[in-house]
Amino acid sequence: MAHSQPHSRPARPLVALGMLGTQLDLGSTNKRWEKWRPTVGLCQQPDMLVSRLELLTGSKWTDLRKQVSADIAQVSPETKVVPHTMDIRDPWDFEEAYAALLAFAAKYPFDPDREDYVVHITTGTHVIQICLFLLVESRRIPARLVQTSPPHRSSDPAGTAKIIDLDLTKYASLASRFAREHRDAINTLKSGIRTRNKAFNRTIQDIEHVAANAIDPMLLLGPTGAGKSQLAKRIYELKHARHLAMGPFIEVNCATLRGDSAMSTLFGHRKGAYTGAASDRAGLLKAADKGVLFLDEVGELGLDEQAMLLRALEEKRFLPLGSDEETQSDFQLIAGTNRDLYIDARAGRFREDLLARINLWTFRLPALRDRREDIAPNIEYELDQYAARTGKSVRFTTEASEQYLAFAQTPQATWAGNFRDLSASVTRLATLAEGGRITPTIVDHEITRLNAAWHASQLDSSLATPQASFADSADAAILTRAMGTRAQSIDRFDAVQLAEVLRVCTRARTLSEAGRELFAISRTTKASVNDADRLRKYLARFGLTWDTLPRD
Amino acid sequence: MISIDGSLGEGGGQILRTSLAFSAALGIPFTISNIRKGREKPGLMRQHLTAVQAAKRICDAQVSGDAVGSTHLTFEPGALHGGEFHFPIGTAGSTTMVMQAILPALMVAPQPTRVTIEGGTHQTHAPSFDFFARALVPLMNRMGPRVEARLERHGFYPAGGGRIVVDVMPATSLLPLNLLSRGGRGKPTLSILLAKLPMNIAERERERVLAKLTIDAPPQCMHFIDSSHSPGNVVLIDVPCEHVTEVFTGIGEVGRPAESVVDHVVNEVRQYIASEAALARHLADQVMVPMAIAAMLTKQSGGSFTTLPLSLHAKTNLQTIAAMTGLTCEASGDRIVTVRI
Numbered sequence: 001m002a003h004s005q006p007h008s009r010p011a012r013p014l015v016a017l018g019m020l021g022t023q024l025d026l027g028s029t030n031k032r033w034e035k036w037r038p039t040v041g042l043c044q045q046p047d048m049l050v051s052r053l054e055l056l057t058g059s060k061w062t063d064l065r066k067q068v069s070a071d072i073a074q075v076s077p078e079t080k081v082v083p084h085t086m087d088i089r090d091p092w093d094f095e096e097a098y099a100a101l102l103a104f105a106a107k108y109p110f111d112p113d114r115e116d117y118v119v120h121i122t123t124g125t126h127v128i129q130i131c132l133f134l135l136v137e138s139r140r141i142p143a144r145l146v147q148t149s150p151p152h153r154s155s156d157p158a159g160t161a162k163i164i165d166l167d168l169t170k171y172a173s174l175a176s177r178f179a180r181e182h183r184d185a186i187n188t189l190k191s192g193i194r195t196r197n198k199a200f201n202r203t204i205q206d207i208e209h210v211a212a213n214a215i216d217p218m219l220l221l222g223p224t225g226a227g228k229s230q231l232a233k234r235i236y237e238l239k240h241a242r243h244l245a246m247g248p249f250i251e252v253n254c255a256t257l258r259g260d261s262a263m264s265t266l267f268g269h270r271k272g273a274y275t276g277a278a279s280d281r282a283g284l285l286k287a288a289d290k291g292v293l294f295l296d297e298v299g300e301l302g303l304d305e306q307a308m309l310l311r312a313l314e315e316k317r318f319l320p321l322g323s324d325e326e327t328q329s330d331f332q333l334i335a336g337t338n339r340d341l342y343i344d345a346r347a348g349r350f351r352e353d354l355l356a357r358i359n360l361w362t363f364r365l366p367a368l369r370d371r372r373e374d375i376a377p378n379i380e381y382e383l384d385q386y387a388a389r390t391g392k393s394v395r396f397t398t399e400a401s402e403q404y405l406a407f408a409q410t411p412q413a414t415w416a417g418n419f420r421d422l423s424a425s426v427t428r429l430a431t432l433a434e435g436g437r438i439t440p441t442i443v444d445h446e447i448t449r450l451n452a453a454w455h456a457s458q459l460d461s462s463l464a465t466p467q468a469s470f471a472d473s474a475d476a477a478i479l480t481r482a483m484g485t486r487a488q489s490i491d492r493f494d495a496v497q498l499a500e501v502l503r504v505c506t507r508a509r510t511l512s513e514a515g516r517e518l519f520a521i522s523r524t525t526k527a528s529v530n531d532a533d534r535l536r537k538y539l540a541r542f543g544l545t546w547d548t549l550p551r552d
Numbered sequence: 553m554i555s556i557d558g559s560l561g562e563g564g565g566q567i568l569r570t571s572l573a574f575s576a577a578l579g580i581p582f583t584i585s586n587i588r589k590g591r592e593k594p595g596l597m598r599q600h601l602t603a604v605q606a607a608k609r610i611c612d613a614q615v616s617g618d619a620v621g622s623t624h625l626t627f628e629p630g631a632l633h634g635g636e637f638h639f640p641i642g643t644a645g646s647t648t649m650v651m652q653a654i655l656p657a658l659m660v661a662p663q664p665t666r667v668t669i670e671g672g673t674h675q676t677h678a679p680s681f682d683f684f685a686r687a688l689v690p691l692m693n694r695m696g697p698r699v700e701a702r703l704e705r706h707g708f709y710p711a712g713g714g715r716i717v718v719d720v721m722p723a724t725s726l727l728p729l730n731l732l733s734r735g736g737r738g739k740p741t742l743s744i745l746l747a748k749l750p751m752n753i754a755e756r757e758r759e760r761v762l763a764k765l766t767i768d769a770p771p772q773c774m775h776f777i778d779s780s781h782s783p784g785n786v787v788l789i790d791v792p793c794e795h796v797t798e799v800f801t802g803i804g805e806v807g808r809p810a811e812s813v814v815d816h817v818v819n820e821v822r823q824y825i826a827s828e829a830a831l832a833r834h835l836a837d838q839v840m841v842p843m844a845i846a847a848m849l850t851k852q853s854g855g856s857f858t859t860l861p862l863s864l865h866a867k868t869n870l871q872t873i874a875a876m877t878g879l880t881c882e883a884s885g886d887r888i889v890t891v892r893i
């Protein structure tokens with residue numbers, strides 16, 4: 001007796017599943033052998049051995065099934081034909097056909113580890129073929145498709161058979177096409193800028209994957225001007241191109257929404273819902289139906305709006321202001337924020353359930369100062385944008401370019417407003433360029449301007465947020481330098497003023513010069529000026545004299 | 553273990569069948585790679601698998617890589633044995649091609665054999681049963697064993713369903729086969745097989761043969777077959793000679809005019825008659841393996857024959873023989889080639 005001890009894992013036997021073709025498989029006379037019959041031909045391929053054929057047949061076609069089974073037994077004794085009765089009253093009725101095939105698939109004991117399945121889609125009505133395709137595509141049937149075709153040039157009635165694997169990555173030319181699409185998509189997301197920052201590039205790759213494959217909310221984190229809004233628009237373009245978002249792109253900054261109008265702007269209202277609601281308004285959520293809604297600074301949204309947004313996200317319906325009828329909108333949400341929403345949630349300023357809902361795909365965009373290697377390509381991009389906008393092509397001189405880039409990449413260039421700053425800066429440079437050339441002088445002035453702007457913004461931010469501890473502040477350091485430990489005995493009320501006075505004195509050459517600067521406004525309205533005296537008296541109140549002050 | 557490069561020369565299934573025949577007959581394990589490399593569909597086709605499986609049965613071989621599309625096969629024969637075998641192969645391959653892989657071994661098996669094969673008996677790209685029974689079998693019998701082949705039912709493509717039964721009374725060793733001359737030639741005879749097709753096809757064919765050849769072709773040479781499952785048409789011309797009978801076969805196909813079938817066979821017959829060679833191409837291919845087995849078993853010459861200029865197919869066969877057995881086969885001559893094994 002033959003002993004079988006295979007040296008390698010034997011190939012899985014091929015099991016085909018198909019409908020008996022009540023037209024194409026027909027034939028009872030000898031003439032049938034001259035005719036292409038797909039189900040018989042399937043079992044007759046020189047390069048494909050069907051070990052078992054699961055043949056679905058309507059009960060009124062039993063005779064044909066027997067004939068086909070007998071013919072298969074003759075031409076392919078290796079094939080075992082297993083008949084299944086499947087009665088579909090109207091094989092052109094999608095619902096009925098799908099239900100019948102789905103029931104069959106659910107019951108069938110697929111064992112893909114041991115058997116290799118193919119679904120024959122040449123026979124049956126087009127509707128049956130579509131149903132079979134859908135079942136394979138959705139993996140309810142773990143199979144590849146097999147398509148048989150009538151003979152082309154040859155007279156061989158067996159025809160041909162082609163296995164179609166729906167795993168598209170298995171096709172080299174398609175794979176390279178996908179790779180190209182993938183590259184194009186990433187390029188779109190990067191606005192064509194050849195960014196070099198690894199973290200940023202990885203983030204963009206992830207975003208591309210999610211944008212092209214999911215319709216879940218996305219959350220973009222990052223400081224103002226890091227490009228959240230631009231990126232959201234690009235994500236939309238990508239989704240639109242891939243038919244994942246057919247509707248429009250709607251963008252709104254939640255910081256601009258306040259009060260009743262916030263609700264109404266987002267969710268719409270009925271005429272007369274509140275004072276000034278003179279007519280029906282659909283609202284932005286409705287406008288974004290089938291499209292993408294970008295809510296920038298989502299952390300600024302009021303709690304009521306948050307609740308409504310959550311419902312709109314979860315149920316795709318919401319109640320416009322003053323209406324008792326719900327509106328439907330199927331939009332995809334992209335939210336942006338520069339706040340830490342976890343802190344906001346803990347403080348009760350942001351709903352935790354909403355955060356959980358939008359925090360599924362979260363991407364952090366780094367600040368420009370953390371992407372110094374991307375500054376050069378972004379300058380190029382901004383110059384191109386300027387040229388596109390104005391029709392004027394502007395370039396740096398070599399020297400100016402080096403100078404600007406060197407400054408842009410130093411730590412003192414904080415790029416507080418991120419890409420917004422860079423864009424504005426390049427626009428200024430380009431506008432001031434002479435004969436299309438940005439010269440070192442122009443760059444010099446721009447650097448001064450940027451430094452001043454960032455200094456001012458630092459001041460703004462120090463105004464905006466009171467320092468938690470004065471002892472650690474720059475002001476405290478100035479006082480300590482001038483007065484030593486005595487500085488600690490001065491009220492915070494006085495300390496701030498004194499610190500600024502000392503700052504001016506430190507720079508000034510004489511008492512009078514310092515006085516002129518400190519009283520620059522009031523001295524213009526006074527008949528007699530005694531700035532130096534006023535300053536000397538002020539310093540004396542703190543036991544300080546001009547001569548003992550520290551100088552630069 | 554002998555390694556065979558399946559892409560050698562003509563690079564088709566012949567290399568595999570020849571290797572299987574030696575392996576089963578002489579107990580030589582082998583591995584073959586690059587099977588049908590470079591073909592549109594590389595690797596083993598079903599027809600090759602049927603040959604592998606039949607060979608596996610007669611010598612209880614351990615086989616790996618025996619799957620459709622496999623480009624690598626390892627075949628380790630066990631003990632060769634005769635007995636009763638039944639191989640239903642459908643239309644994947646031909647009954648005679650399966651015999652090619654197993655007959656040489658069955659001729660030297662320890663027991664007699666009856667093998668029944670169901671499938672095609674007359675199809676393109678394969679020896680016809682008539683060629684097998686009337687041209688090859690007599691030569692095999694001349695080497696010692698007694699081989700009898702009978703056709704129980706014709707099997708034409710695509711329905712198949714034919715059946716042949718081959719009885720083999722083996723010999724302990726094989727005698728050399730020497731066929732340097734065909735001897736005196738008799739008058740060729742025609743037979744036409746026609747199954748489930750209009751009679752006038754056979755008549756047209758007969759008339760055309762008669763117009764082209766001096767041949768024995770009475771009306772009774774047309775055989776109308778009812779038992780086959782599908783239509784079929786075969787034109788057979790036997791050329792009986794003193795030392796050998798050659799059989800030439802033309803297979804009718806859908807869409808191929810009867811005249812074209814006839815002309816092709818007639819050309820082969822004319823070429824053979826015009827030459828002095830003992831064997832035409834197909835028969836030469838078939839006798840090489842048994843002759844080499846005879847040489848291996850007797851440690852003497854397996855014989856010699858003359859034939860028409862060697863086809864790539866024949867050259868590949870000789871290369872495979874050399875690779876499997878280490879024998880040096882001599883082929884010399886130009887218009888008539890003398891092969892010594």
